[in-house]
Amino acid sequence: MIGILCAMREELEPILEYVEVKEVIDYGRNKYYLARFQNKDLVLAYSKIGKVNSATTATIMIEKFNARKVLFSGVAGAVDEDLKIGDLIIATKTCQHDIDLTVFGYEPGFVPESKVYFDCDKGLNDIAKSVAKKLDIKLKEGIIASGDQFIHNKEKKEWIKKTFNASAIEMEGGAVGNVCWTLDVPFFMLRAISDTAEEGAGVDFDKFLEESSKVSAKFLVEMLKEINEK
Numbered sequence: 001m002i003g004i005l006c007a008m009r010e011e012l013e014p015i016l017e018y019v020e021v022k023e024v025i026d027y028g029r030n031k032y033y034l035a036r037f038q039n040k041d042l043v044l045a046y047s048k049i050g051k052v053n054s055a056t057t058a059t060i061m062i063e064k065f066n067a068r069k070v071l072f073s074g075v076a077g078a079v080d081e082d083l084k085i086g087d088l089i090i091a092t093k094t095c096q097h098d099i100d101l102t103v104f105g106y107e108p109g110f111v112p113e114s115k116v117y118f119d120c121d122k123g124l125n126d127i128a129k130s131v132a133k134k135l136d137i138k139l140k141e142g143i144i145a146s147g148d149q150f151i152h153n154k155e156k157k158e159w160i161k162k163t164f165n166a167s168a169i170e171m172e173g174g175a176v177g178n179v180c181w182t183l184d185v186p187f188f189m190l191r192a193i194s195d196t197a198e199e200g201a202g203v204d205f206d207k208f209l210e211e212s213s214k215v216s217a218k219f220l221v222e223m224l225k226e227i228n229e230k
């Protein structure tokens with residue numbers, strides 16, 4: 001079973017158009033779509049926005065629906081200068097920029113007995129890179145930082161860039177990475193840029209959410225064709 005997770009309805013809907021939905025299960029104030037795509041069993045859901053919602057949904061996908069890998073698709077704010085609206089990025093690893101125990105001498109993003117960065121699955125990232133090459137699509141790889149804040153401020157964005165060496169910002173990846181590390185499940189994070197995470201980001205986000213969600217969804221579906229799992 002492959003878990004496909006998004007945060008927002010707008011991110012999930014374009015993926016649902018490509019798959020054959022067999023059943024919709026209401027659980028934990030959410031809908032889980034059981035679907036088939038080219039002989040593969042999928043469980044799909046949008047979690048609602050943020051770290052707690054996405055961690056909860058990822059856990060349910062794994063523990064209740066037996067997802068053996070979790071693939072996230074959605075949009076993100078650009079941090080790296082060469083990322084433009086509509087560009088795709090996959091995470092090498094994810095982190096949580098809003099964790100702050102620095103007063104106790106820990107580095108930003110660290111909580112005791114855990115770690116700052118959660119690795120994404122190398123095999124899935126290799127599939128993404130080969131799909132991008134085959135289709136001649138620009139695909140960046142880098143660190144993606146998450147926090148329960150919509151970033152729309154250049155100064156804050158630069159702090160996240162400098163502190164975590166991040167290439168993009170969103171609100172879920174660090175939490176889903178943490179869950180997948182805890183439960184030992186391979187994790188893949190794909191995002192298409194919707195805004196610059198600077199002043200005016202809210203306006204760009206509203207304008208490009210639908211378009212960039214479709215870019216990410218289309219690429220994820222191309223990748224699904226290359227994943228060998230029933």
Ligand code: OS5
Pocket residue numbers: 007008048049050075076077149150151152169170171172194195196197198201205
């Ligand atoms: O899931 C949230 C994180 N996503 C990635 C992202 C991002 N994260 C942080 N900073 C940035 N600059 C980012 N750019 C892209 C996107 C999403 C952001 S939060 C957007 C909330 C927009 C919204 N709020 N209400 N509605 C839309 C309408 C609505 C009403 C009822 C039910 C559902 C939606």
